[in-house]
Amino acid sequence: MHLDHAKFDYAPLPAGPRRGFRIGIGGPVGGGKTALVAALCAQLRDELSVVVVTNDIYTEEDAEFLRRHAVLPDDRIRAVRTGCCPHTAIRDDITANLAAVEELVEAHDPELVLVESGGDNLTATFSYGLIDAQIFVVDVAGGDKVPRKGGPGVIRSDLLVINKVDLAPLVGADLEVMRTDAERVRDGRPTLFTSIRNQPEVPEVVRWVREKRAALVGTG
Amino acid sequence: MTLLTPAAGNAGLLLLADSRVPSGGHVHSGGVEALVDRGLLRDVEDLTLFLAARIRTTALVTASLTAAANTAAANTAAANTAAANTAAANTAANTAANTAANPVSGKWSYETTCHSRGWSCWDAAVEVRTPVAALREASRAQGVALLRTALLAWPQDSGVRALAELGRPHQPLVLGAASAAAGATPAQAAVLAVHHLVGGAATAAVRLLGLDPLRVAAVQAGLAPLVDETAARAASAAELAVHADDPDLLPADATPLPEIMAELHHASEVTLFAS
Numbered sequence: 140m141h142l143d144h145a146k147f148d149y150a151p152l153p154a155g156p157r158r159g160f161r162i163g164i165g166g167p168v169g170g171g172k173t174a175l176v177a178a179l180c181a182q183l184r185d186e187l188s189v190v191v192v193t194n195d196i197y198t199e200e201d202a203e204f205l206r207r208h209a210v211l212p213d214d215r216i217r218a219v220r221t222g223c224c225p226h227t228a229i230r231d232d233i234t235a236n237l238a239a240v241e242e243l244v245e246a247h248d249p250e251l252v253l254v255e256s257g258g259d260n261l262t263a264t265f266s267y268g269l270i271d272a273q274i275f276v277v278d279v280a281g282g283d284k285v286p287r288k289g290g291p292g293v294i295r296s297d298l299l300v301i302n303k304v305d306l307a308p309l310v311g312a313d314l315e316v317m318r319t320d321a322e323r324v325r326d327g328r329p330t331l332f333t334s335i336r337n338q339p340e341v342p343e344v345v346r347w348v349r350e351k352r353a354a355l356v357g358t359g
Numbered sequence: 360m361t362l363l364t365p366a367a368g369n370a371g372l373l374l375l376a377d378s379r380v381p382s383g384g385h386v387h388s389g390g391v392e393a394l395v396d397r398g399l400l401r402d403v404e405d406l407t408l409f410l411a412a413r414i415r416t417t418a419l420v421t422a423s424l425t426a427a428a429n430t431a432a433a434n435t436a437a438a439n440t441a442a443a444n445t446a447a448a449n450t451a452a453n454t455a456a457n458t459a460a461n462p463v464s465g466k467w468s469y470e471t472t473c474h475s476r477g478w479s480c481w482d483a484a485v486e487v488r489t490p491v492a493a494l495r496e497a498s499r500a501q502g503v504a505l506l507r508t509a510l511l512a513w514p515q516d517s518g519v520r521a522l523a524e525l526g527r528p529h530q531p532l533v534l535g536a537a538s539a540a541a542g543a544t545p546a547q548a549a550v551l552a553v554h555h556l557v558g559g560a561a562t563a564a565v566r567l568l569g570l571d572p573l574r575v576a577a578v579q580a581g582l583a584p585l586v587d588e589t590a591a592r593a594a595s596a597a598e599l600a601v602h603a604d605d606p607d608l609l610p611a612d613a614t615p616l617p618e619i620m621a622e623l624h625h626a627s628e629v630t631l632f633a634s
Binding site for chain 2: 199219220221222223224227228231232233234235237238
């Protein structure tokens with residue numbers, strides 16, 4: 140039977156005619172998720188139609204940060220409230236995020252959808268019902284043991300970003316140890332080291348996004 | 360339609376009772392956060408009183424709407440099955456299904472019966488019983504969320520499919536239709552509605568205040584007889600209303616303070632829960 144309704148196509152998530160590539164960006168508090176989202180918007184907004192969904196634990200802080208820094212027009216940013224459970228909102232019950240993505244797809248037919256999780260812990264990962272690929276962001280200040288400790292985000296994310304490498308000497312973090320440990324647990328999936336503060340263009344991450352998108356939707 | 364076995368509906372009912380099923384519910388506190396923020400709900404005793412009041416009022420209304428929707432959905436499914444059985448060809452069955460699935464056409468008039476207007480009539484009944492705009496939006500957001508799950512879980516169910524035609528149906532209607540699709544009775548649907556209202560508020564209180572979750576579970580167990588009694592009342596009212604084809608016969612009780620608070624909550628910037 141054919142279901143003819145104009146407004147919603149409940150599942151799977153409608154992508155819009157341009158099949159927006161959806162990336163989840165997760166990781167612990169303070170690692171640099173919002174900074175990475177801002178950087179990706181700044182680098183890609185001229186070549187792609189970009190929208191962002193934020194999942195703040197509290198308030199609309201992250202959405203406000205993005206608006207304040209004017210990385211995108213306000214109407215391209217949506218904030219989802221997560222009821223004390225940021226991991227639930229991106230993994231177990233993704234419906235609020237699906238609704239937010241849908242509204243943005245309907246309004247903008249974007250080519251790139253960035254879904255930023257609320258800062259959580261090393262176990263918080265995205266459901267692939269919500270996103271196509273996920274980036275997990277940790278920082279060196281969290282200690283160089285983080286990759287060795289693993290957890291689903293570190294191990295299974297499509298891209299692991301280890302941020303704030305400029306702080307490594309100050310906190311006594313050994314980047315080589317982190318690189319080796321990450322390689323060992325990630326089974327060939329890529330890891331990138333960044334300092335978004337010192338190099339906000341994040342060229343390697345931008346390249347990864349372009350390649351992943353091209354692989355999924357083609358370059359046209 | 361297959362005949363119901365004695366156990367039919369139980370597993371489906373439990374699935375819908377499980378807060379792990381995606382329904383959008385975890386981002387709503389059932390009014391608890393607004394009260395906690397203002398120091399009006401501080402401990403397990405406060406929560407107990409709050410829940411008892413909500414069960415007798417808001418939950419009674421929600422449960423009656425859910426039970427009514429359960430019956431209406433089952434009727435839609437039965438009508439469709441009858442049409443399909445009498446139809447000689449698949450095309451005829453599709454026409455009947457499409458007719459049943461498209462009740463919203465035409466302008467509202469006093470002459471039009473609720474039955475012929477289908478889901479929009481019951482949707483209006485929820486709307487008018489939810490005087491606060493923030494809570495109407497919360498209800499529709501959760502309705503859409505659960506509908507998303509229900510359409511995948513019971514893709515062939517004509518009640519659920521017809522409800523999707525509304526676009527953003529209210530939550531009690533979706534819970535009612537989904538419970539019917541799962542094989543649950545109107546009375547079970549009513550219990551389900553109260554269960555979620557109580558459970559959502561209780562878990563929000565645990566998260567926000569750090570209450571002892573074991574004691575909160577005990578509070579919920581203590582309230583179970585009231586939940587059952589309220590659900591039974593709701594189911595009776597729903598039966599009457601559906602039979603008379605008149606949603607006005609459904610209860611319309613409310614708790615004004617939490618509802619006003621819901622509006623303040625919606626307007627405030629620093630909140631964890633959407634409502």
